Every structure is written in structure tokens, then in C-alpha cells.
Amino acid sequence: MEQLLQVEGLHKSFGSLDVLMGVDMALERGQKTAIIGPSGCGKSTLLRCINYMEIPTSGHIHLDGELFGEKKANDSFTRMSEKELAVQRAQIGMVFQGFYLWPHLNARDNVAISAIKVRGMSKAAAYELAEDMLEKVHMSHKADEFPERLSGGQQQRVAIARALAQEPKLMLFDEPTSALDPELIGEVLKVIHELADEGRSMVLVTHEIRFARDVADRVIFMGDGVIVEEGPPSEVLENPKNERLRGFLHQIIKPE
Amino acid sequence: MLELLQKIYDLGGPLLLGAVTTVEITVLSFIVALSIGLLFALLKLGAPKPVVWLINVYVEVFRNTPVLAQVFIIYFGLAHTGIQVAAIPAAVIGLGLNGGAILTEIIRAGLAAVHKGQREAALSVGMTPWTSLRFIILPQTWRITLPPMGNYAIALLKDTAVVSAIAAPEIMFYARNLVTSTFDTTFIYILAALLYFALSFPLARMVNHFEQRQRAWQ
Amino acid sequence: MIEFFAVYPENWANWWPQIQTAMLVTVQLTVCSFALAAVVGLLLALGKLSKIRMLRMFCSGYIEVARGVPALAVLFLLYYGLVPTGLVLDAFVAGFIGLGLSAAGYIAEVFRAGIEAVHKGQREAALSVGMTPMKSFRYIILPQAMRIILPPLLNMLIILLKDTSICSLISTPELMLRTKDLAMMSFLPMHLFLLAALMYFLMSWPLSIMTRRIELRMQHGKKSLTP
Numbered sequence: 232m233e234q235l236l237q238v239e240g241l242h243k244s245f246g247s248l249d250v251l252m253g254v255d256m257a258l259e260r261g262q263k264t265a266i267i268g269p270s271g272c273g274k275s276t277l278l279r280c281i282n283y284m285e286i287p288t289s290g291h292i293h294l295d296g297e298l299f300g301e302k303k304a305n306d307s308f309t310r311m312s313e314k315e316l317a318v319q320r321a322q323i324g325m326v327f328q329g330f331y332l333w334p335h336l337n338a339r340d341n342v343a344i345s346a347i348k349v350r351g352m353s354k355a356a357a358y359e360l361a362e363d364m365l366e367k368v369h370m371s372h373k374a375d376e377f378p379e380r381l382s383g384g385q386q387q388r389v390a391i392a393r394a395l396a397q398e399p400k401l402m403l404f405d406e407p408t409s410a411l412d413p414e415l416i417g418e419v420l421k422v423i424h425e426l427a428d429e430g431r432s433m434v435l436v437t438h439e440i441r442f443a444r445d446v447a448d449r450v451i452f453m454g455d456g457v458i459v460e461e462g463p464p465s466e467v468l469e470n471p472k473n474e475r476l477r478g479f480l481h482q483i484i485k486p487e
Numbered sequence: 488m489l490e491l492l493q494k495i496y497d498l499g500g501p502l503l504l505g506a507v508t509t510v511e512i513t514v515l516s517f518i519v520a521l522s523i524g525l526l527f528a529l530l531k532l533g534a535p536k537p538v539v540w541l542i543n544v545y546v547e548v549f550r551n552t553p554v555l556a557q558v559f560i561i562y563f564g565l566a567h568t569g570i571q572v573a574a575i576p577a578a579v580i581g582l583g584l585n586g587g588a589i590l591t592e593i594i595r596a597g598l599a600a601v602h603k604g605q606r607e608a609a610l611s612v613g614m615t616p617w618t619s620l621r622f623i624i625l626p627q628t629w630r631i632t633l634p635p636m637g638n639y640a641i642a643l644l645k646d647t648a649v650v651s652a653i654a655a656p657e658i659m660f661y662a663r664n665l666v667t668s669t670f671d672t673t674f675i676y677i678l679a680a681l682l683y684f685a686l687s688f689p690l691a692r693m694v695n696h697f698e699q700r701q702r703a704w705q
Numbered sequence: 706m707i708e709f710f711a712v713y714p715e716n717w718a719n720w721w722p723q724i725q726t727a728m729l730v731t732v733q734l735t736v737c738s739f740a741l742a743a744v745v746g747l748l749l750a751l752g753k754l755s756k757i758r759m760l761r762m763f764c765s766g767y768i769e770v771a772r773g774v775p776a777l778a779v780l781f782l783l784y785y786g787l788v789p790t791g792l793v794l795d796a797f798v799a800g801f802i803g804l805g806l807s808a809a810g811y812i813a814e815v816f817r818a819g820i821e822a823v824h825k826g827q828r829e830a831a832l833s834v835g836m837t838p839m840k841s842f843r844y845i846i847l848p849q850a851m852r853i854i855l856p857p858l859l860n861m862l863i864i865l866l867k868d869t870s871i872c873s874l875i876s877t878p879e880l881m882l883r884t885k886d887l888a889m890m891s892f893l894p895m896h897l898f899l900l901a902a903l904m905y906f907l908m909s910w911p912l913s914i915m916t917r918r919i920e921l922r923m924q925h926g927k928k929s930l931t932p
Contacts (some may be wrong), residue, residue, distance in 0.1 A: 321613025331604035345612035551909035552902040553870035564895035645775035676786040680778040687773040
């Protein structure tokens, strides 16, 4: 079976700063991968390279067998134009740490607008889709509200609905709860858990180790721009082989 | 008292006529300035370097020279080279070009002030840069630029007074004519000042309103 | 094309001395009106922030009127409009007073915004160490407010420089008037007005650059003070 996502030899530098130094990873359909690691290890950068929010310095990405962000002609690769890239990006749903809901649109419009403007759906169909997605994240009752009237947790759930409305092949979560007050984290994690249980393919960058253990079927630990250890949560999180990983987990899980 | 009212009626008439021209020039100039400002601000976002450089030259020149000089060049200067521009068009072109430079910077700053994440979220759902500009960035830019644009509009209204120098039939022009014919200097100029205040007051209230809403949005 | 530029060296000896004198007047007008506007503006800002209701209302009223009436109207009032009452002002004096009182409205708001932006706790801390309100203002509030106030203040200076051209309409012997006279006498309006524009540009542009540089430096400082 073809893998849903293939990342080969990914390097990313910002000027003289090397952030990703050779990352290879693959994701099967329906697989849920969590990426953990200390600040600066490159986990967010890796995630953002997957949908070409950051342009890799070298390396290739394949989504569902198709080359992502680049075109191949004979033996050379050229970057896709913004228009072609936009079409590809529509296949991946991304949820940001800062939510980034559009403040001039209410919740329903935030969710529906991509269906209308990107996929050319009729307003009726788009709104129906939006209502379904808002239902999924338990935010139907706030469909008419504007982001400024919603709490952080509510905004993030609407952001998740917005990504889901793309009916994407893959969901990417970039530290979805890091900017939330502690008491609001639970409602967001609950929604992500439900999505995981549905069998959605996702890559989740997070600090919530316990959550990673519950939701992911594979955990990747990164350090200094490379993958240091990966495997099922039972191995990586319970019996880490790597010294650095052990130190990292010890620091994070300690204040319990 | 009746005398006073009679005076206001007699003198107010021509001044109000002037006010119509004042408003006309203000509105037309604003439209010109807004068109230029929006176009150039967007161009500065993505146009090739030589174009951006040219826009910057335009902005620097028009923001560092007095509008009176600009209007004189268009009205007197061009006439000398054979191109006769009437007073009101000269006023609109001069004020419009001047305002275009100001609005270019205001709108550019507004575009830049929209949080980076907004654009990222738009791109991530598959919008092209152009679509994200149209439906996500620009709508938010208007909110941010409304107060400074409103303040510019008020300044523009006041600036129209200087085009009396090229005989455009606006308030100040009529005021000066009235003075030469009635010699009621003090009263006429006070009346003219009040008229400007009456015109700018609603604009000032609106800007105030927008500024308060802005603060609420933060 | 060349004939166009050839006009300048031909007439330079005649024009330059007159333009130079006029430019000096322009600079003097700018400095005097700015000084007046700054002083009046500061007083207005303090008045608007004061506890005395009458004072607050007066200052607010002044600011609104000053911001809603064109400088030219004020200049005409001062130069022509006061004559019947017996007060005849010289063109220069009418010029800088008119511009200054007009600009004071804008500067007052700049000062007020800067002062309000300084966190209330600063004043409390100053009072708690025993400073009087006046001392706390001088040594604690104003220095911090200046960071916010400086760029828009400098901007007003540039605007005043350009606005001195309006004084030509009440016969103040500054650059614009001198240029217009020369243009009328020599029948070379295009050349002279372009020259005038160039002179204003040369005076104003360095100020613009400096203002922008200062603005950038201010932003690198206390970001928390900016609204």
C-alpha cells in the first residue's frame, strides 16, 4: 500500500542557521504520529515544511504518491508556482498554535470560506459542510459568533473545524494547545482525540506527553534537527533507549 | 439680533456656495488619492524593484514638498508650457497626487500590520496569495487604516482652502471676495472658519468613533 | 530639454540671493511656529488631563476647533480680520502665531497620547517615594512619554515647514511668495515653482529621514508602551 506521506532527506536552513539536518519519515494512511522534543529541535519547522509553509532547503515530500511543492521535469526539480501550491495545500489541514482565526468573519464563515473561495462550492453546500464540521468540534451553538467573543479553547476548536472543512487527506497540528490557559486545553484535546479515533491521518507536534501517549500510534523524538528516536508510544515514552530522550521526559513529566 | 441674522444670511449665501465646491474638491481628490494609494501600496508588496523604487521616489517627493507648490506647478507651470488646466481640475490633481503619497504609506502600514498568521492560515486552507489578499488581508486592513484615513480626509478638507490661491471658487475664495466688497472682515473670516468647522466636525466624530472601536478590537 | 535647464544658470545670480533670504524667513517661521505650538500644545494636553472640569472642557474645545479649521482661515483672521479691532499684526507675526496656534491642537493630542501611555503605576511609584505630582511628571512621566511623543512631534515639524508656504497668501516674505513674485516677473512659473519645490524638498527630506530613523530606534525600546 502506498504511504500517505513520505518525507525524504529534508534539510532546512534559515540563513546560516541549520534547523533541519536530514529528516526521513513516512506516514501510513490512518496513522497518527506525535512529534516531541525540546525547543529548537526543529519539530515545528518539520511540520511546516510538510505543507510547504516553509520551503525546504533540500529534500522531497510526497503526498499520496504525488510530489508536493515541486515539479519534476526529466531529472530536475522546480518549485511549483503559488497557484499550483495552493491547490496542493488544500489537501492538508493545518491547525496553528495561535489559532489565526480571521477576525472579520464569524465562526461559520471562517469554516466555510475555503470551500466557497478555494473549492468553488455553492454557499448552501459550504454552509452545510461548515455546520457539520462545527458540530464535530462541539461548536455549533457559536456558529454566528465572531472570534473576539470566543475563548481560546473555542477559537482553536473552530480552527480545527476550519481545517476539517477542507476534507483533507492529512491533518497537521502545530502545538495546538501551547497557547491555551490550562483549563481550556482539555476541550481541544478531546476533539483531537475524537478525530484520532475516527482514523484520521495526523501529525501532531505537542508538549502534552500524556496526550501523545493516548492518541498516537507512533512517537518521534527530535533533537538538534534530526530524528533521534521513533517507535510506538509504549517503547518511546515508557522505555526510551536514548539518553537525551530520557532526560527530556524526566524534565517534562516531573511536575505531576 | 435680527440684524445679525440678516448679516449671516447675506454673507452665508456665497460662503455656502463655496462650501459646495470645497466638498466637491475634497471628495474628488480623496477618490484620486485613494486609488493611487491602494494601487501603489499593493504594488509595493510584490512589484519588481524598479517599480517599487519609482513609487518610493513619488512618495518622498510629494510628502516633502508643500501642496501649494504642487498646485502652483500644475496650474501656473503647465499653463506656461501650453497645457491649460482649469482651477478645479488643477486642485483635484494636485491634492490627489499629494494625498496619494500619504495614503500609499498609510495603506502599506495597514497591510503590514495584519498579523502574519492571518496570511498563513489563508495559505494553509489552499488560498492563493491573491485570494488571501482579497478576502482575508484587505478586509482587515480597512479596519486598521480607517482612523488614519479619516484624519487624512479632515486634513484634505482643510487643505482645499489653499486652492483659493488659484481662484478655485471654494469657501476662502468667496470669503476674500466678500471682504473686498463689504469690508466686514472680522465677521466674514469667522463665519468662514465656522463653516469649515461645521464640515469637518462630523468627519472628526466618525474618526473618533472608529478609533474607539479600534481600541476595543485590540 | 537642455534649454529648459539652461534657464537656471542664466538667472541664478539674480534669483539666488532673493531665494536665500526667503528661505531664511521660512526657517524662522518654522522654528517660531513650532516653538509656540509645542508650548501651547503641552499646556493644552495638561489642561485636558486635569481634574478641573472647566479647564478640561476648554482645552478639549480648543483642540477640536484647531483641528477642524484650516490654518489659512486662522491666518486671514489674524492678518486681516483683527485690523478693524485695531490690532494690526505684521505678516511674519500673524504667520507664526496662526500656524502655531493651529498646530497646537495636533501637538496637544500627541502629548496627551504619550502621557497617557505611560503606565499609571509609574506615577504611583513616584508619589510613594515622596515626589510631588509636578516632580513625578518632570522626572518620571515626561521622559518616558517622550519616546512615544518624539516621532509624531518631529513629523509636525516637517508639516509646519511645508505649511509655511501658506503664509505666502498673507504676504509673508517667505520662499513661496518670493518664488511666486519671481515667477510673475520673469514669466517662468514652471522653472521657479520647481525650484521652490526642490528647496522645500532639500529642507524637509533630511528631517523625514531622521524622523524615520528615530522612530525605528524607539520601537526597539519599550514595546510595551506603544498602544
